[in-house]
Amino acid sequence: MSIISLLSDFGHKDPYVAEMKAVILSVNPQVRFVDITHEITKFCIPMGAYTLASAAPFFPLNTVHVAVVDPGVGTNRRPIIVHTQRNLYVGPDNGLLILAANKEKITKVYVIDNPKYMLATVSNTFHGRDIFAPVAAHLSKGVKPCEFGSEINDYVCPKFTTAHFKDAELVGEVLHVDDFGNVISNISVHDLEKLGLQLGCSVRVELGDNGFNVPFGSAYGEVACGDAVLLVGGGDFVEVSVNQGNASKLFNENVGDTFCLSLVKC
Amino acid sequence: MSIISLLSDFGHKDPYVAEMKAVILSVNPQVRFVDITHEITKFCIPMGAYTLASAAPFFPLNTVHVAVVDPGVGTNRRPIIVHTQRNLYVGPDNGLLILAANKEKITKVYVIDNPKYMLATVSNTFHGRDIFAPVAAHLSKGVKPCEFGSEINDYVCPKFTTAHFKDAELVGEVLHVDDFGNVISNISVHDLEKLGLQLGCSVRVELGDNGFNVPFGSAYGEVACGDAVLLVGGGDFVEVSVNQGNASKLFNENVGDTFCLSLVKC
Amino acid sequence: MSIISLLSDFGHKDPYVAEMKAVILSVNPQVRFVDITHEITKFCIPMGAYTLASAAPFFPLNTVHVAVVDPGVGTNRRPIIVHTQRNLYVGPDNGLLILAANKEKITKVYVIDNPKYMLATVSNTFHGRDIFAPVAAHLSKGVKPCEFGSEINDYVCPKFTTAHFKDAELVGEVLHVDDFGNVISNISVHDLEKLGLQLGCSVRVELGDNGFNVPFGSAYGEVACGDAVLLVGGGDFVEVSVNQGNASKLFNENVGDTFCLSLVKC
Numbered sequence: 157m158s159i160i161s162l163l164s165d166f167g168h169k170d171p172y173v174a175e176m177k178a179v180i181l182s183v184n185p186q187v188r189f190v191d192i193t194h195e196i197t198k199f200c201i202p203m204g205a206y207t208l209a210s211a212a213p214f215f216p217l218n219t220v221h222v223a224v225v226d227p228g229v230g231t232n233r234r235p236i237i238v239h240t241q242r243n244l245y246v247g248p249d250n251g252l253l254i255l256a257a258n259k260e261k262i263t264k265v266y267v268i269d270n271p272k273y274m275l276a277t278v279s280n281t282f283h284g285r286d287i288f289a290p291v292a293a294h295l296s297k298g299v300k301p302c303e304f305g306s307e308i309n310d311y312v313c314p315k316f317t318t319a320h321f322k323d324a325e326l327v328g329e330v331l332h333v334d335d336f337g338n339v340i341s342n343i344s345v346h347d348l349e350k351l352g353l354q355l356g357c358s359v360r361v362e363l364g365d366n367g368f369n370v371p372f373g374s375a376y377g378e379v380a381c382g383d384a385v386l387l388v389g390g391g392d393f394v395e396v397s398v399n400q401g402n403a404s405k406l407f408n409e410n411v412g413d414t415f416c417l418s419l420v421k422c
Numbered sequence: 423m424s425i426i427s428l429l430s431d432f433g434h435k436d437p438y439v440a441e442m443k444a445v446i447l448s449v450n451p452q453v454r455f456v457d458i459t460h461e462i463t464k465f466c467i468p469m470g471a472y473t474l475a476s477a478a479p480f481f482p483l484n485t486v487h488v489a490v491v492d493p494g495v496g497t498n499r500r501p502i503i504v505h506t507q508r509n510l511y512v513g514p515d516n517g518l519l520i521l522a523a524n525k526e527k528i529t530k531v532y533v534i535d536n537p538k539y540m541l542a543t544v545s546n547t548f549h550g551r552d553i554f555a556p557v558a559a560h561l562s563k564g565v566k567p568c569e570f571g572s573e574i575n576d577y578v579c580p581k582f583t584t585a586h587f588k589d590a591e592l593v594g595e596v597l598h599v600d601d602f603g604n605v606i607s608n609i610s611v612h613d614l615e616k617l618g619l620q621l622g623c624s625v626r627v628e629l630g631d632n633g634f635n636v637p638f639g640s641a642y643g644e645v646a647c648g649d650a651v652l653l654v655g656g657g658d659f660v661e662v663s664v665n666q667g668n669a670s671k672l673f674n675e676n677v678g679d680t681f682c683l684s685l686v687k688c
Numbered sequence: 689m690s691i692i693s694l695l696s697d698f699g700h701k702d703p704y705v706a707e708m709k710a711v712i713l714s715v716n717p718q719v720r721f722v723d724i725t726h727e728i729t730k731f732c733i734p735m736g737a738y739t740l741a742s743a744a745p746f747f748p749l750n751t752v753h754v755a756v757v758d759p760g761v762g763t764n765r766r767p768i769i770v771h772t773q774r775n776l777y778v779g780p781d782n783g784l785l786i787l788a789a790n791k792e793k794i795t796k797v798y799v800i801d802n803p804k805y806m807l808a809t810v811s812n813t814f815h816g817r818d819i820f821a822p823v824a825a826h827l828s829k830g831v832k833p834c835e836f837g838s839e840i841n842d843y844v845c846p847k848f849t850t851a852h853f854k855d856a857e858l859v860g861e862v863l864h865v866d867d868f869g870n871v872i873s874n875i876s877v878h879d880l881e882k883l884g885l886q887l888g889c890s891v892r893v894e895l896g897d898n899g900f901n902v903p904f905g906s907a908y909g910e911v912a913c914g915d916a917v918l919l920v921g922g923g924d925f926v927e928v929s930v931n932q933g934n935a936s937k938l939f940n941e942n943v944g945d946t947f948c949l950s951l952v953k954c
């Protein structure tokens with residue numbers, strides 16, 4: 157029994173995800189699927205990378221993760237396999253896989269060029285179905301990564317910003333806005349400790365042009381309905397949330413906007 | 423082989439559902455998943471309760487249903503297991519599980535407080551992943567419900583309105599508007615019999631400020647395209663529908679609005 | 689181990705798909721599900737037929753495909769099983785199944801009228817759950833198609849338009865607009881060859897009232913971001929796409945609009 161996870165920007169309207177699963181089941185009927193999401197913003201590699209890196213740590217060892225956010229499909233961007241100490245990743249060489257893979261320590265990266273493990277006809281528009289799906293299926297059956305092509309070292313490494321201090325202010329940016337409207341920053345729980353923030357303190361949050369003071373809490377329901385709270389979310393990043401509301405709409409915040417914190421009073 | 427169903431208000435954009443499934447598969451790789459829905463209106467416990475109660479009767483015996491519509495996560499609301507004569511339910515103690523469970527006769531309810539069956543680190547923002555998922559996985563492997571915590575009797579019982587007669591008028595309310603725009607009431611087929619309504623009769627429907635006469639039929643396609651019909655839907659509740667149209671938009675109806683019926687002529 | 693695919697216009701908000709799966713698992717707990725899509729435009733049989741026909745060829749032999757786009761549910765439209773040389777199809781007799789089935793050569797078609805294989809109570813509003821789901825489950829367990837009812841020959845055959853030449857112009861129509869905004873025509877790769885079009889040629893595309901010249905390429909990323917390209921998509925149909933953009937919005941094109949091609953220069 158092996159597990160294949162799938163992540164893409166395909167949406168749910170078209171048969172594209174099903175075609176990938178059908179190809180995989182044709183090779184390995186025993187595989188189990190888990191859809192991470194297919195609603196990555198179209199062509200948005202950073203959002204795909206963030207989402208994959210959030211989910212991957214919860215999967216069992218030896219999961220094969222297939223991720224397809226692939227604006228360069230059919231051009232000279234390479235299809236790759238990333239082998240880490242925990243898992244295998246299959247997808248385009250555009251940085252999508254590397255944030256997640258780096259957390260698990262990359263052992264080797266291979267370009268996929270052995271046609272034996274691709275569909276007989278490979279389109280230039282849908283490598284998810286024609287290359288990544290059958291490769292993932294064969295990996296899930298135990299074919300060794302080195303069978304698919306040669307090792308490479310020059311794979312694309314995305315740059316992800318990290319938070320830093322500017323005087324007493326902790327300067328980060330918005331990493332993700334989730335479906336609840338929680339505004340998730342790239343500020344980690346370790347960064348917070350350096351700020352000296354403790355539960356119950358009041359903290360100033362500057363989001364783009366908006367500034368406001370909120371309590372630092374530990375649960376959404378600790379503040380009144382409609383009130384904002386700063387807390388550490390399920391992915392260990394600092395987020396601003398509104399209890400039973402939508403912080404993203406309230407503060408008009410989007411991915412990439414600045415997200416700065418400073419201590420008001422404890 | 424055991425089945426775990428999942429219901430939530432998480433949407434499909436984020437990796438939250440996948441994280442729950444990954445945690446479950448780490449404990450029980452043999453489990454089968456059925457997603458009931460993840461598009462419950464955010465924080466809307468009554469809609470979650472209605473949807474869970476609609477689907478649950480069709481599942482095999484001994485299904486473990488995990489439901490997470492949980493605005494109180496991380497506060498003093500308790501995580502619970504509800505054991506019925508057919509199935510097991512896992513989720514927050516906010517009424518979400520009880521409408522479905524009552525239909526199957528509740529045998530016992532347990533608070534979950536044994537950390538042995540939770541993730542090593544439990545966040546205050548995502549008990550779906552950190553508590554409910556691993557608990558469901560262990561239940562699906564045969565761990566007895568009493569192993570997870572003590573029995574309780576003071577669990578939250580939601581109040582659901584039932585239809586009643588006011589003179590010759592049957593007075594109910596809108597329970598759900600489905601994705602087709604069907605306006606589903608809390609009026610049951612048994613209530614209808616008391617009204618003396620038979621197939622082919624004309625019936626007056628008062629929805630909020632709108633009143634109109636429609637035929638009482640048995641299938642959407644019995645009336646012309648764009649025409650309204652009153653019928654008993656797949657969940658045994660009375661609904662107003664528009665053949666190949668959207669009754670909710672036509673009549674501007676929402677959940678909680680009044681839904682009254684009176685006989686016009688047979 | 690057998691596979692059941694599901695396609696419908698049910699959306700993801702309601703428990704309808706889950707009720708079908710729960711019914712199927714009650715009959716055959718070993719079955720594997722693949723959701724093709726549940727976001728077919730409501731009541732749109734041609735879109736359902738196109739989508740099913742796109743995905744079906746990628747599935748293993750002996751898959752049972754259940755498809756429900758069924759505005760005539762509960763009327764005199766018949767429930768049917770279509771047996772092809774590769775697979776089995778279950779759904780309403782309204783043309784939905786036939787485009788896919790014809791590609792695999794239909795061997796026999798049966799009306800479903802044996803109540804032994806339906807739910808004990810059959811509603812007039814949800815045959816997906818009450819008839820198609822249990823029938824598919826029994827088929828997946830090896831019950832012969834002829835056990836479900838009598839053979840018929842007068843099943844509904846939908847008319848699908850094909851492209852044709854008008855002087856030097858290849859005249860087709862828009863078959864589908866996918867979630868990326870790719871405008872997919874009913875013009876096949878074989879039609880293109882007759883036009884004498886080769887990679888790198890410039891081609892005039894007339895979409896409804898819009899006309900414009902684009903290159904004929906082989907991958908989205910061959911043109912600059914925001915530029916249009918004509919290419920053969922993953923389903924072997926000709927499509928107009930915008931690199932990292934949305935062709936459907938740019939050209940304001942919808943399903944059924946004309947899609948004409950003529951050679952400009954090679």
